[in-house]
Amino acid sequence: MSDGNSTVIENSFYKQSTNKHTGILSWLLTVDHKRIGIMYGVTILFFFLVGVIIGVLMRLELIAPGKTIVDAQTYNSLFTLHGVIMIFLFIIPGLPAIFGNFFLPIQIGARDVAFPRLNLLSYYIYVLGAILALLSVILPGGAIDTGWTFYIPYSVRSNTNVSLPLLAAFILGFSSILTGLNFITTVHRLRAPGMTFFKMPLFVWATYATAWIQIIATPVVGITIVLVVLERLFGVGIFDPALGGDPILFQHLFWIYSHPAVYIMILPAMGVVSEIIPTFARRTIFGYKAIAMSSLAIAFVGYLVWAHHMFTSGMSDTARWIFSLLTFIVALPSGVKIFNWVATMYKGSIDPKPPFQWVMSFIFLFSIGGLTGLVLGSLATDIHVHDTYFVVAHFHFVMFGGTGTIFFAAIHYWFPKMFGRMYNDKLATLGVIGFFIGFLMLYFPKFIMGYMGMPRRYYDYLPQFANLQLISTIGSWVLALTIFFIVGYLIHALVKGKRATSNPWGGVTLEWHIQSPPPMENFKEIPIITHEPYDFSQLKEMKDE
Amino acid sequence: MSSHNESAVAQNHVHRDEVGAKMGMWLFLFTELLLFGGLFLVYAVYRYQYPDQFHLAGMELNTGIGTLNTIILLTSSLTVALSIAAIQKRNKFLSVLMLTLTLTFALMFMVNKYFEWSAKFSHGIYPGSEELLSLPNGQILFFGLYYVMTGLHGLHVVIGIIILSIILVMIIKDKITYDNYTKLENSGLYWHLVDLIWIFLFPLFYLIQ
Numbered sequence: 055m056s057d058g059n060s061t062v063i064e065n066s067f068y069k070q071s072t073n074k075h076t077g078i079l080s081w082l083l084t085v086d087h088k089r090i091g092i093m094y095g096v097t098i099l100f101f102f103l104v105g106v107i108i109g110v111l112m113r114l115e116l117i118a119p120g121k122t123i124v125d126a127q128t129y130n131s132l133f134t135l136h137g138v139i140m141i142f143l144f145i146i147p148g149l150p151a152i153f154g155n156f157f158l159p160i161q162i163g164a165r166d167v168a169f170p171r172l173n174l175l176s177y178y179i180y181v182l183g184a185i186l187a188l189l190s191v192i193l194p195g196g197a198i199d200t201g202w203t204f205y206i207p208y209s210v211r212s213n214t215n216v217s218l219p220l221l222a223a224f225i226l227g228f229s230s231i232l233t234g235l236n237f238i239t240t241v242h243r244l245r246a247p248g249m250t251f252f253k254m255p256l257f258v259w260a261t262y263a264t265a266w267i268q269i270i271a272t273p274v275v276g277i278t279i280v281l282v283v284l285e286r287l288f289g290v291g292i293f294d295p296a297l298g299g300d301p302i303l304f305q306h307l308f309w310i311y312s313h314p315a316v317y318i319m320i321l322p323a324m325g326v327v328s329e330i331i332p333t334f335a336r337r338t339i340f341g342y343k344a345i346a347m348s349s350l351a352i353a354f355v356g357y358l359v360w361a362h363h364m365f366t367s368g369m370s371d372t373a374r375w376i377f378s379l380l381t382f383i384v385a386l387p388s389g390v391k392i393f394n395w396v397a398t399m400y401k402g403s404i405d406p407k408p409p410f411q412w413v414m415s416f417i418f419l420f421s422i423g424g425l426t427g428l429v430l431g432s433l434a435t436d437i438h439v440h441d442t443y444f445v446v447a448h449f450h451f452v453m454f455g456g457t458g459t460i461f462f463a464a465i466h467y468w469f470p471k472m473f474g475r476m477y478n479d480k481l482a483t484l485g486v487i488g489f490f491i492g493f494l495m496l497y498f499p500k501f502i503m504g505y506m507g508m509p510r511r512y513y514d515y516l517p518q519f520a521n522l523q524l525i526s527t528i529g530s531w532v533l534a535l536t537i538f539f540i541v542g543y544l545i546h547a548l549v550k551g552k553r554a555t556s557n558p559w560g561g562v563t564l565e566w567h568i569q570s571p572p573p574m575e576n577f578k579e580i581p582i583i584t585h586e587p588y589d590f591s592q593l594k595e596m597k598d599e
Numbered sequence: 600m601s602s603h604n605e606s607a608v609a610q611n612h613v614h615r616d617e618v619g620a621k622m623g624m625w626l627f628l629f630t631e632l633l634l635f636g637g638l639f640l641v642y643a644v645y646r647y648q649y650p651d652q653f654h655l656a657g658m659e660l661n662t663g664i665g666t667l668n669t670i671i672l673l674t675s676s677l678t679v680a681l682s683i684a685a686i687q688k689r690n691k692f693l694s695v696l697m698l699t700l701t702l703t704f705a706l707m708f709m710v711n712k713y714f715e716w717s718a719k720f721s722h723g724i725y726p727g728s729e730e731l732l733s734l735p736n737g738q739i740l741f742f743g744l745y746y747v748m749t750g751l752h753g754l755h756v757v758i759g760i761i762i763l764s765i766i767l768v769m770i771i772k773d774k775i776t777y778d779n780y781t782k783l784e785n786s787g788l789y790w791h792l793v794d795l796i797w798i799f800l801f802p803l804f805y806l807i808q
Contacts, residue, residue: 168619235626243619273630277637281747288726290743291736292641297743298736303644307637 064573066474072574085170088572090177091156092472098152101143101184103541106534108136113496113530116523119515126513130199131214133511135191137202138219142226143184145457146315149322150268151180151233153464154261156472158237160565160572161255163246163581168239176232183226190218201511203312206293206304210285217283224279227272230318234268237261246564248583255563255587256345260325263349267314267321267356275311278304302367309360317356319453321349323460324391327413330467331395333561334410335402338588341394348387355384365436374433381431388424392417407559408482412463415490419459423451426501444504450497462489462540469544470558474571475551481543488536495529562592617781624785628792631755635796638748642803645740652737657804659724660745661715665805668711669797675704676794679763679787689777691770698767698783701790705760712753716746745804752800755793762786 067088071080081089112132115122124132159167167173191197196214209216241262245254254262282304284290291297293304332339339345361369361377369377395417404410426448429435439445462485470476499522504510508519515523557566562585568576585592646653682697719742723730726743734742766786769775775783 168616169623172623231627231630235623235630238626239619239623242622243616269626269630270633273633274637277634280751281641284726284747290726290747291739292645292743292747297732297739298645298649299740299743300644300648303641307640 064569064578066569066571067574068571070574083174085166085174086574087155087159087166087170087173088472088576090173091152091154093177094147094151094155094180097181097184098144098148099541101139102148103537105136105139105144106537108132108139110530110534112136113527115513116515117527118524119517119520127196127199129513130201130511131191131197134198134201138187138198138223141202141315141319142223143187145319145453146230147180147226147233148319148461149326149457149464150237150261150264150318151177153257153326153468154233154237154264154322157468157565158258158261159240159244160568160576161258161563162241162244162249163564163577163583164240164244165576165580167236168243169236172232172236176229176236179225179229179232183222183224183229186222186225187219190215190222193218203308204279204282205308206282206285206301207295209282210294217286220279220283224276224283227276227279230268231272234265234272237265238269241265246577246580246583252343252346253583253585253587254346256328256339256342256349257322257325257563259346260321260328260349263353264318264321267318267353271311271314271318271357274307275315278307278311281307302364302369305364305367306361309363310357313360313363314353314356316453317352319457321352323416323457323464324349324388326460326464326467327395327416328391329561329563330409330413330463331398332588332590333467333559334405334407334413335399336405336560336590337398337402338586338590339394340397340400341390342586342588344390345394348390351387352384355380355387359384362431362436365433366440378431378433382428385424385428385431392421392424405560408477408479408486409463409467409559411483411486412459412466415486416456416459416463419451419455419490419493423448423453423455427452439504441510442504443500443508443510446510447497447500447504450500455493455497459489459493465544467559468565469547470554471565471570471572473548473551474554475547476554476558477544477547477551482540485536485540485543488532488539492529492531492533492536496526496533497529499523499526499529557596560590560593562590562596563587567596615779615781620781620785621788624788628788631792631796635748635751638744638751639799639803642744642748645737645744649737649740652735653741656734656738656741656745657807660805661718662805664711664715665801668708669801671704671708671711672794672797675701675708676791678704679790683780683784683787686770686775686777686780686783691773691776694783695767695770698763698770702760702763702767705756705763708756709753709760712749712756748800749804752793752796755796759786759790759793762789 067086072084072086072089073080075083081093084090084093111123112129115124115129115132155167155173159165193215198212198216198219199214200209200212200216204216204220209220241254241258281290281292285293289297291299293299293301295301328339328345359377359381361373362381365374365378406414426444430439430445430448466477466482500508503519503522503526506519508515554570556569558570559566564581565572567581678697678700682694682701685691685693685697719725724742725731726746731739731742763786766775766783769782
């Protein structure tokens with residue numbers, strides 16, 4: 055490990071261009087994984103904020119019964135756009151494209167990903183998809199109003215611009231596939247000497263498992279989306295009951311991808327948690343192999359549960375109980391992870407810095423999300439709460455409370471390494487608290503409303519829901535303000551923050567062995583790995599380096 | 600681990616990882632299989648649902664032209680493999696010749712496809728046509744799937760033609776040589792996949808009736 059580092063400060067990757075250009079072109083045409091990661095970061099953060107604003111508008115409309123600020127058709131478009139943007143443009147690419155790109159090669163001791171140019175191409179494919187999605191809003195015909203699931207037959211009959219965002223989703227899927235195959239090849243080919251599979255940090259394991267899902271699941275939704283577009287353009291009939299087609303077949307094909315897709319969203323987040331907890335507990339991870347293997351188990355079993363989205367769509371009872379059973383089984387590896395994380399903290403010397411606080415918030419919110427998932431996975435209770443706010447609340451607890459929270463945890467954990475600056479810890483703690491309170495106010499009432507029978511996606515509601523809807527809307531303000539507050543102090547820290555040392559948190563994975571921000575080539579010499587990934591006895595020798 | 604260490608060391612000298620490049624290509628081909636896999640699944644569902652009408656509609660297709668195209672595509676797969684073998688033996692001329700033949704076969708396949716489709720069109724059988732809509736549901740689905748699946752396959756042939764043309768130019772310009780031919784090999788793999796998918800499309804539409 056010692057020969058990979060030098061005390062001489064090298065130019066960081068910000069100062070050294072990877073190509074012959076300087077200025078903006080040195081970014082736009084770069085093949086450096088760190089720069090591409092930052093470019094993804096800026097783009098994805100932009101779409102996240104757009105999604106947040108749309109979400110706030112939706113909540114504002116629901117502050118009181120009846121029409122408040124928009125009409126019903128606009129509301130339909132708003133919830134569709136919120137879903138499409140948040141899912142396809144923020145949460146699916148989010149962690150792998152930003153932090154996977156930036157840290158996966160560093161954590162395995164490589165200088166770049168296996169296919170650097172393909173990496174840049176995936177970024178531009180992502181941008182193309184995003185532009186098409188936005189164009190569909192502006193073009194005549196009106197913004198898509200089908201909901202992000204594009205269910206047939208409405209997605210064929212709707213007169214709004216449905217084909218364009220569908221095409222955008224197809225293109226974004228292509229970007230996701232290319233990123234996935236890039237990461238798999240990187241992990242197989244570019245690990246540093248001594249970095250065996252079971253010495254890889256758990257974030258790498260999680261991203262690796264995610265990459266497999268990206269490759270295996272995305273093509274299926276790709277072809278399904280193409281079929282819907284063809285159905286709209288030519289009336290092929292494959293999903294049209296009037297011509298003998300089967301709309302339920304669409305739902306099967308759609309969820310064959312889109313259920314594994316939720317694991318694309320959550321697995322990298324679980325990987326980040328497995329990085330942060332050992333670092334701040336100063337203790338090696340409990341059950342390393344169990345956590346690594348549970349990622350693969352989730353990736354595998356996650357394939358076989360898709361029809362639990364369709365318990366009320368029309369399936370045989372046998373199919374329903376089998377899918378229900380498999381859904382319970384997929385909760386097991388997630389439970390393995392949670393217990394191992396908590397066990398890691400036991401007798402650790404915990405230093406509750408902001409990234410750790412985000413993780414605590416994650417464990418709380420994600421556990422609620424996960425356990426309510428079991429309510430939805432059981433046949434009898436699912437039929438009661440299907441298509442209600444209960445589902446909306448569950449989904450936001452696992453996705454926003456899970457992956458979204460960890461998105462912020464990852465930013466706070468790796469910010470010093472990525473930008474070489476520190477942010478203010480007290481402001482960051484305020485951010486965690488604001489987020490936590492806003493989040494619970496916004497989404498917890500939805501569990502109650504859903505249980506009482508409030509259907510999702512409705513523009514209007516009965517007076518008995520008025521109080522809870524009001525609390526939820528106020529929560530959305532707290533949450534949105536907190537998010538803008540967090541973005542604000544982070545941008546301030548970018549400019550004015552005090553310089554970060556190479557290892558501000560006392561982590562031991564490879565990224566903490568190199569300076570902050572990392573030099574162009576990451577490692578002057580490729581390190582030779584001798585330690586386990588979370589062996590904190592290295593800390594002493596790292597200080598001597 | 601030893602093979603891995605060597606490759607990591609080799610990385611530092613030549614900036615090329617042929618095993619990695621091939622691994623990436625195989626993964627990509629895997630996604631292509633899954634893309635078509637979705638369509639094969641749909642085909643299976645509807646074939647099971649409407650066996651008689653799929654049988655009737657299948658009789659409408661021209662088995663002769665389908666067989667001819669199968670032979671053409673199989674031969675083109677052979678020539679692309681020969682092109683790789685030739686470049687390994689440092690025979691640039693033969694490699695260029697074989698690749699040109701492959702491209703010729705690919706174009707012939709598309710020309711046949713054009714005649715086949717336009718014959719169907721002139722009989723009024725295309726998605727949304729009155730003629731087609733007057734048929735029973737199972738036959739509408741058969742022809743819908745026929746156009747979607749052979750159309751998507753045709754698109755892959757066109758992409759293959761573009762890729763192989765670029766590779767041909769690269770061989771002529773000595774960008775691809777006997778010790779650096781991974782790009783040719785990967786394009787060959789892609790071409791075999793296009794061939795392989797046709798091998799499944801052909802019996803499903805033209806033969807099993």
